[in-house]
Amino acid sequence: xxQSPTLSRRQGHSGTALPRKSRQRGADARAGYTFLxxxxxxxxxxxVGPMISSLYLSFTNxxxxxxxxxxxxxxxxxxxxxxxxxxxxGVTLSYVVFGxxxxxxxxxxxxxxxxxxxxxxxxxxxxxxxxxxIGASVSIAIVWKAMFGDSGxxxxxxxxxxxxxxxxxxxxxxxxxxMILLTVWQFGAPxxxxxxxxxxxxxELYEAASMDGAGPVRKFFNITWPMLSPVxxxxxxxxxxxxxxxxxSAYIISNGDGGPAGSTLFYTLYLYLRGFxxxxxxxxxxxxxxxxxxxxxxxLIFFRTSKSWVHYSGDxx
Amino acid sequence: xxxxxxxxxxxxxxxxxxxxxxxESTTAKRAKSTIFHAAALLLTCVVLYPALxxxxxxxxxxxxxxxxxxxxxSSNFSFDNFATAxxxxxxxxxxxxxxxSLILAIGAVVGTILSASVSAYAFARIKFPGRSVFFGMMIxxxxxxxxxxxxxxxxxxxxxxxVDTYVPLLIGKFLAGDAFFVFLMVxxxxxxxxxxxxxxRIDGAGHVRIFTSxxxxxxxxxxxxxxxxxxxxxxxxxxxxxxxLNTPDKYPLPLALRLFVDQTQSSDYGAMIAMSVLALLPVxxxxxxxxxxxxxxxxxxxxxx
Numbered sequence: 001x002x003q004s005p006t007l008s009r010r011q012g013h014s015g016t017a018l019p020r021k022s023r024q025r026g027a028d029a030r031a032g033y034t035f036l037x038x039x040x041x042x043x044x045x046x047x048v049g050p051m052i053s054s055l056y057l058s059f060t061n062x063x064x065x066x067x068x069x070x071x072x073x074x075x076x077x078x079x080x081x082x083x084x085x086x087x088x089x090g091v092t093l094s095y096v097v098f099g100x101x102x103x104x105x106x107x108x109x110x111x112x113x114x115x116x117x118x119x120x121x122x123x124x125x126x127x128x129x130x131x132x133x134i135g136a137s138v139s140i141a142i143v144w145k146a147m148f149g150d151s152g153x154x155x156x157x158x159x160x161x162x163x164x165x166x167x168x169x170x171x172x173x174x175x176x177x178x179m180i181l182l183t184v185w186q187f188g189a190p191x192x193x194x195x196x197x198x199x200x201x202x203x204e205l206y207e208a209a210s211m212d213g214a215g216p217v218r219k220f221f222n223i224t225w226p227m228l229s230p231v232x233x234x235x236x237x238x239x240x241x242x243x244x245x246x247x248x249s250a251y252i253i254s255n256g257d258g259g260p261a262g263s264t265l266f267y268t269l270y271l272y273l274r275g276f277x278x279x280x281x282x283x284x285x286x287x288x289x290x291x292x293x294x295x296x297x298x299x300l301i302f303f304r305t306s307k308s309w310v311h312y313s314g315d316x317x
Numbered sequence: 318x319x320x321x322x323x324x325x326x327x328x329x330x331x332x333x334x335x336x337x338x339x340x341e342s343t344t345a346k347r348a349k350s351t352i353f354h355a356a357a358l359l360l361t362c363v364v365l366y367p368a369l370x371x372x373x374x375x376x377x378x379x380x381x382x383x384x385x386x387x388x389x390x391s392s393n394f395s396f397d398n399f400a401t402a403x404x405x406x407x408x409x410x411x412x413x414x415x416x417x418s419l420i421l422a423i424g425a426v427v428g429t430i431l432s433a434s435v436s437a438y439a440f441a442r443i444k445f446p447g448r449s450v451f452f453g454m455m456i457x458x459x460x461x462x463x464x465x466x467x468x469x470x471x472x473x474x475x476x477x478x479x480v481d482t483y484v485p486l487l488i489g490k491f492l493a494g495d496a497f498f499v500f501l502m503v504x505x506x507x508x509x510x511x512x513x514x515x516x517x518r519i520d521g522a523g524h525v526r527i528f529t530s531x532x533x534x535x536x537x538x539x540x541x542x543x544x545x546x547x548x549x550x551x552x553x554x555x556x557x558x559x560x561x562l563n564t565p566d567k568y569p570l571p572l573a574l575r576l577f578v579d580q581t582q583s584s585d586y587g588a589m590i591a592m593s594v595l596a597l598l599p600v601x602x603x604x605x606x607x608x609x610x611x612x613x614x615x616x617x618x619x620x621x622x
Contacts, residue, residue, distance in 0.1 A: 025444075031524040032445025039436035039455065039499060042492025047458055050469035057468065064472065113357065118350060124357045126608045128364055129615065134600055137553040138571040139593035142578060143371045146586060153370055185364070189615055196616035237460075245462055248555035252575065268464055276560065281468050288465040295462050 058286035063279045075286035085287070087262045088270040091176070095266065096243040099180040104235055106187040111194035112224070125195065129188035136186075141252035145169055148178045169253070172263035179264065182249060190235040197231030198224070229310040237302050241295055247272070267291060375399065375591040398591035406577045407565040411595065418552055418569035418596075421486060425551035426544045428490030429498050433543065434536065436493045437502035438528050442514060452503075458496045471560060481563045486554075490547070498543045505539035506532060542614035545607050549600055570596040 033040070058075055060068035079085050110128060114121055134140050148154050150167030158165060168174040205223050214222065225232075250258070250266040258265025258273070267287070275284030373389040375398050405411040439445070440452050474485040493499050509532070517527045533540075555571045562568055565576060577592055604611060 028443055029445040032439050032443040032448065035435050035439035035443060035524065035528070036445075036451065037435075038432035038491065039439075039493035040451070042432070042489060042494050043451075043454065043458070046470060046489055046492060046494060047461070047466055050466035050473070053469040053472075054465055064475070110360065113353070116353070118353055120354065120357070124361060126604075126612055127361050129608075129612050130368070130604060131364060132615075133549060133604055133611070134368075134553070134597055137597065137600075138555055138574045139371075139597045140367070142574065142589060142593045143367055146374070146590065147367060147370060185367070188364075192612055192615045241460055241462070245464065248553075248571070251555070251559075252578065255579075256575075271464055272556075275468055276471075281472070285468050288462070288468065291462050292465045295460070299460055 054285040054288055057282050058289050060282040061280075062282040062285075064281055065279075068282065071282070075283050076290070078283070079286060079290070084262065084265065084270060088258070088265045088267045091258075091263065091265050092244060092246075092267040094176060095179060095183075095246065096240060098176075099183040100236070100239045100243050102180060103184045103187050104190055104232070104239060106184055107190035107235070108194050108228075108232075110187065111191045111198055114191075114195060115198040125192060129192055132186045132189035135182065136246075136248055138248055138252050140182075141249040144178070144182055144249070145253050148174075170260055172261040175253070175260065175263040179246075179249070179253070183243065183246075190239060193235055194228065194231060197228050201227045226311045230312055233302070233306050233310045237299065240298065240302075244268075244291065244295055371590055372594055374587065375594045377587060379585060379587045398587035399595070401585065401588035402592035402595055406573060406580060409566045409568070409573070411573070411592065413566060414568055414570045414573040415595075417567060418571075418599075421483060421554075421558075421569050422548045422551040424483065424487045425490045425547050428487055429493070429495055429543060429547040430540055432491050432493040433495070433498040433502055434533065434540065435528070437499050437506060438524075438532055440499070441503045441506035442527070442532070443524060455496050455499060459500065467556075467560065474561065480561055481567065482561075483567075485561045486557050490551075495547065495550075498547065501543060502536065502539050505536060509535055538610075541607075541610055545603060545611055546614065549603060552600060 057068060059070060059072055061071050061074075062068035114124055114128075131140075146152055148168035150170065152167075155165055155167065165171070165174060168178045201223065205227070206219055209219050209223060245268055246266055247268045250264050250269050251272075254260075254264040254269070256269075256273075258269050268291075271284050271287045271291070274280050274287065369389055376394040376396070378393050378395070378397070403411045405414065440448065440455070470485065471480075474480055479485055489495075513531055513535075514527050517531055522530075552569075553571065554569075555575075558569050558572045559575075562572060565573070568576065574589075574592055574596055577589055
């Protein structure tokens with residue numbers, strides 16, 4: 001930037017260099033905003049605008065037919081006395097807290113198994129990835145419900161080992177394990193990302209560790225984990241945020257009401273029911289904003305704590 | 318590995334081991350390989366079982382799906398379930414649902430390709446004031462739970478009289494609404510050499526020329542992954558159609574499936590599962606054809622499933 005005047009003088013058009021530069025800059029600014037226009041329009045009309053208005057609506061009583069009525073913090077205050085709301089928070093948290101680490105542990109374990117120069121690796125990788133592509137669909141939710149239903153194949157399989165559950169779908173204490181199994185089944189997407197990360201770790205590190213007599217456990221904690229930590233961080237952040245937003249599977253498996261006994265009343269499902277069944281749109285907006293705040297705080301905590309365990313290759317350790 | 322190492326072994330007779338180290342390492346290797354494949358194959362069976370069970374059940378009579386049957390085989394395989402499923406639901410044929418899904422998915426692909434590539438070009442290749450601020454905001458929308466915008470969006474589209482049309486479902490795609498794809502293309506373009514545009518500029522090409530005749534052709538891999546994923550995401554989308562579509566003849570497949578479940582309520586499991594298979598068929602076919610692209614796309618760009 002600062003060199004360019006001297007450069008252009010050397011090239012022999014010192015007189016026109018500066019105006020041309022600024023004209024170029026003006027043209028670039030115009031071109032930049034022209035090219036950015038689709039995203040900018042969408043960002044303002046479909047993201048920022050709606051975010052502001054849902055923040056406003058969260059302080060009102062609004063049913064889509066009468067004008068919104070300002071009620072201050074009433075919606076937020078009511079939320080914490082609403083048993084169904086508290087239940088939806090509990091359901092979602094247990095899903096996030098148990099489902100996400102299990103899914104990532106499975107993803108990492110399988111990625112480490114596959115991380116070798118063996119034949120068939122590509123086939124296994126594709127086969128394990130496939131559920132991630134279809135797992136969140138309505139079709140799979142229907143199949144899951146059928147498989148875990150009374151005397152469905154899962155029950156049949158377990159009774160072979162002497163375990164009798166007698167239908168997961170209708171049993172409020174078994175629906176959560178069933179939902180967690182559904183997300184763990186989709187371990188393929190983070191696995192593929194882990195696998196790409198594992199391939200970046202130089203083999204010499206492991207060879208050197210072997211010579212020093214390190215076993216597989218030490219190698220994992222002293223090489224694999226720190227070297228892979230940026231990828232682990234990425235997967236953990238993305239999977240956690242997605243887990244909060246599960247909707248279609250919960251809707252189908254619970255017939256759209258969060259049953260049995262509210263055991264699949266996920267946060268987004270309750271938000272949907274409040275907003276679009278009861279038309280309590282102010283209340284639902286308050287729920288939506290609370291979700292944004294919670295996800296924001298979690299993201300912040302992740303980034304803050306990441307400094308202590310995420311190592312980037314440029315870091316001096 | 319070991320074979321190249323053996324010639325460098327100490328001279329014969331140095332310590333004279335009782336057995337040949339070379340043969341031991343190959344048998345150990347073979348054993349390890351067998352264990353690996355056994356474990357991986359077992360896992361493959363477990364992972365693919367739900368999908369296989371779904372396909373097998375679609376061909377079985379109702380009596381064999383719920384009852385004492387974990388096996389994937391049946392002596393009574395038939396296409397009856399598919400025939401029932403193709404009849405559709407609520408007076409609308411399944412073919413119509415297919416067409417609707419296809420219109421939405423193709424619209425999503427076209428809209429995303431057009432808008433995301435143009436916007437990504439601005440982020441990656443043009444210097445303008447405010448660029449890094451907007452880029453940061455775009456990244457932030459990747460993490461934003463989109464539930465925070467659905468209520469006001471619904472109100473807007475309702476007041477514009479656009480509920481029960483495809484406009485609310487497609488307009489976001491034409492406005493680069495899936496930030497993931499913009500990000501993916503920005504990353505891709507940043508890796509293309511800057512000399513390309515500089516050379517074109519010296520030749521007097523403007524941004525439009527550079528974008529259409531230099532960037533777009535080079536971006537093919539990114540455009541292909543974007544097309545595949547935006548097609549599949551649109552095909553599987555449930556919440557959007559659930560919010561905006563009221564009349565069954567406009568339903569895409571996931572919504573039709575829900576209607577089917579509501580109306581038959583487990584009385585006809587076979588047809589329900591057959592319809593689930595039909596609804597996933599394009600995704601499965603896509604996966605079989607493009608699995609290379611899909612899995613590579615995930616591993617290099619961190620796309621979710």
